[in-house]
Amino acid sequence: MDNSTPAGPASARTLDRRILALALPTFATLVSEPLLLLVDSAVVGHLGTAPLAALGLSSNVLNVLVGLSIFLAYSTTGTVARRLGAGDRLAALTGGLDGLVLAVVVGVVLALGLELALPLVVGLYGVEPEVAALATTYLRVAALGLPSVLVLLAGTGVLRGLQDARTPLVVVVAANLANVVLNVTLVYGVGLGIAGSALGTLVAQTGAAVVVVTVVVRRSRAAGATLALRPGGILSVARTGGWLVVRTALLQAAVTTNTLVAAALGAVTLAAHQVVGGLWTLLAFALDAVAIAGQALIGSALGGGDVALGRALTRRMLGWGVVSGLVFGLALVVARPAYVGLFTPDPEVQQLVSRVVLVVALQAPLAGIVYVLDGILIGAGDARYLALAGLVSLALYLPVALVVHHLGVGLAWVWASYAVFMATRATTLGLRARGTAWTRTGA
Template sequence: MTRPAAPSNTREILRLAVPAFGALIAEPLFLLADSAIVGHLGVAQLAGVGLASTLLYTAVGLMVFLAYSTTPAVARAIGDGKLGKALAAGRDGVWLALLLGTVLAVAGFLAAEPLVGLLGADGEVRGYAVEYLRWSMPGLVAMLLIFAGTGVLRGLQDTRTPLVVATAGFAVNIGLNWFLVYGVHLSVAGSAIGTSIAQWAMAAVYLVMVGRNARRHDVSLRPDWRGIRTMTSVGSWLMLRTLSLRLAILATVFVVTAQGSVNLAAHQLAMTIFSFLAFALDALAIAAQALIGKELGASRPMRARELTHTMIRWGAGFGVVTGVLLAAGAPWVGFLFTSDGGVQSALTAALWVLAVGQPLAGYVFVLDGVLIGAGDARYLAIAGVVNLAVYAPLLAAVHLIRPDGAAGLVWLWLAFALGYMLARGVTLGLRARTDKWMVLGSH
């Protein structure tokens, strides 16, 4: 009886994961494009954009619950046959994104200089970081709206539309950035402005689609403040989970900043590539969120368990493939972003460590998606705090020892890509072995 189920699992997963892969990598591709364009301006510009991007994506990362809470809420309602409830949840997510995005954008613009200073940057690097961060703030609101709109469509089992939107946005982003940086000579500000414009164009598409779906099914576009409060309550646990992840990344940046601008620039590139691969591996996690939410909403726990086992195998296998490809290409990747030999050498060493950790990363990202899809936000938040407590001593040891040159970056990535990710794998794996996360029906 289990034999016929495998092809069905495969079709369902691929139907969502393949388009999700293209859509997910759009955001890190924005950053990769920025890094490639800005990297040829100089090391200080690249390092400044790296610091600003860390702060920017910390704020954005904390708000990822707008997608991660909307997707399972919509998917559960769809599985339970309640389309109106699904669309109402999506609408409330969009309103919450607009409110939070506006507040964060204003605060980020006003606090850009002290925020950059907290990471220990000074001189030219600090100036470029502040400039990039401030010009990125208009696009922050759009990024949050994109999260919410994408979450709605994923919950509706549609990952193809986000792929089309993301592809078009990426093309516009590259063209605008190149023109504004080199054509108009706006330096790092041009890169931030171009990305913001592209993100608003993408957000507009999602707003139109969510509005049309709601009107077609007689769902009011006005905010339901009770629904928004419910979304915020669920999202608070996911925010804590994400906060622990971002604190780990911020602490890592703080340590590498003390190693000098060469290692900082190389780390920025390595982290960008890590993010790119993470989003690629996360395609399975997105499929997990949508499928697990739908199956639990339809009260089919055995089906949810089958899908989980299949996606775990796929995640680890895909991690092996990306690891091998990354290890083979590591010596040449640096040439795409910078002509500085020191940065290229340090980057190569860091990427080899990252390559070794890819199978573990695949396992972690899939299980993370499964538990998010199940709405197990409280456990994910608590586990995130535990993982951070495990990582802190490893990071402190690297900071205190301070190995010279590229060796410092290698030890830093050993602590992050292997030590921290292993802690995440253990806490997620232990939870997945139980049935406590399998809450059935829409709620």
């Protein structure tokens, strides 16, 4: 990080306050979602090992589709932050409204596509007939919630671009608490089984999306933004997100490869993988709080032409990323006796989860670095490089994953091989952050 003056103690505290003002409420918002997934795993897990394995398969399918659409949050955050940093609130909120419209369109297309292709999609995993049937039941219902999920992503991106992390926190926490109540009631009280879990999540997500859209529309009207359909603006959001889609597709390819290798080891391993995957998601979302703060802060700094501030923020956020990784990784290990038994009564699954968590926790500090650098470069609008870096990382990871699959050495090695992907991302993103090509300024 070469062309800025190091921040002194006073300015470092100022930077930390700015980072934490966004990161702390964002952390609470982000961890509520994987906690919700873990609650779903606990509720469904007590129906049996096959339903838990089916939920693992279903979660991977939905995570791929939602992950590919994460550009709706990231591009709106960056666009709104840059335009706000350049002093144009009207243009910022106009761009946010265009992102919401695009989210509706993409959500409807994905929902219809998944419903039509569901037998083919589930069949790709090669699981036992019982697991496949349960996954199909879950996904039939869950697919209907994709438009709401994507609208919620875009709306949250707008609010974060405005540096409002409190509203998404309140909405998401309320929705997740409602989801817990709905899932327990529908799965056990009404007796809908795994379909009840999907239905409860669908209702909660739709309610959250309605609230966030209402907030964004009110603020847009107050700024003078019109609600007219703007094809040019929508296409602009889509173009901005194009490289982010490629970047995310490559990340999802790595995660899906991880799941496919685990699925080949049987229902018990896939059930344990679902729990470990939920814990990894919780860890990733917790670490992503600083990264998402970085998207808004870096976008605003570069939008206002302040490269030195952007670099100073980068250094501070990297420090927070490493510290957060160490703390959360340690917590994941220490708390094992308290949470492993919550997800399933199957002792074989419990023992496997307890062992594999150690492998996941060791990767946490590395993940802290990767997610912060990723957020900084997204905020800088450097999506093309992120996509190319993802391609390099996936190319190095896939041969390792194939070797692990061929050897059939167990779930711990499946997750250990994933460290190759994370280490390559850390290297490629770190090299980029040391240069100057990403520090483009202006709205």
